[in-house]
Amino acid sequence: MTSKQRVLSTQEENVLAAVKEGALHPDDARRTQERRAKNRVRGLNHHAYYARDVEQTRQFYEDVLEMPMTVFLTIPDEVFSGDPLPYCHFFFEMGDGSAIAFFDYPAFHDGKATFRAPSVYDHHIALQVNSDEDLKHFQAKLEAARIKYSYIDHGAFHSVYFEDPNGLNLELCSVPPVGEEFGYRAAKIAHDELKNWQKIRATVRRS
Ligand SMILES: [Fe+2]
Known part of the structure; x- marks a missing residue:
């Protein structure tokens, strides 16, 4: 280090x-x-990013950073267009209930980050x-x-x-x-x- x-x-x-x-x-x-x-914006709900590999991402956040995976959504259709392009969206929780979330979306980024x-x-x-x-x-x-x-x-x-x-x-x-x-x-x-x-x-x- x-x-x-x-x-x-x-x-x-x-x-x-x-x-x-x-x-x-x-x-x-x-x-x-x-x-x-008095701030109407109450806090970070989640930050989302792509996942290169679902299991590797789970291991890192749960085992190294000790953030439990509390939601794993399997979604059959693209949310804006309704196209039948399945993906998953999963969340690792922090102490205040906010989360770092990821997508595994083969139709958009199969192992490669958009940015x-x-x-x-x-x-x-x-x-x-x-x-x-x-x-x-x-x-x-x-x-x-x-x-x-x-x-x-x-x-x-x-x-x-x-x-x-x-x-x-x-x-x-x-x-x-x-x-x-x-x-x-x-x-x-x-x-x-x-x-x-x-x-x-x-x-x-x-x-
Ligand atoms: Fe910083």
Whole structure:
């Protein structure tokens, strides 16, 4: 595995320093809860991707990531056109009831992804675990399964990056106590940071 402490941006350093200095308002946690409570979009139901191989995918999600397969649908017809093209759609459950789902659809992609993201910057899914101990537990399981991964300490969260058997970029992350407070503080300056980013991106050298 590779492991490193990522160099943090000035914004991240400032937010982390503010957290350590106790510069947060005591109402920040409550405001965050209220903001989330009134959001009509309640959460991720599922993320779906193609499966190269149904059984290999089941083994990875159930045996390595310990996510139980709770739904397996065999569907006789294409859902939009009604064409008689059977497929299956199956779901691996996470602790909040959301799921990572897959299709095995021979008529559309028989073992080949329609798209495959070449890097985490193109696409990835981050799955949260409860603690650094749980993150270490999964690092050991990835090693036992001979799956290469990278560990990166982002300060406000700790991440392990790897691929599933279908080439899907995954991240497992744990959020230390400082990460919760980082979130409260970051929300306050997010819109200013967006404006600032527009200036920075104009200066970026393109390869
Ligand atoms: Fe991420």
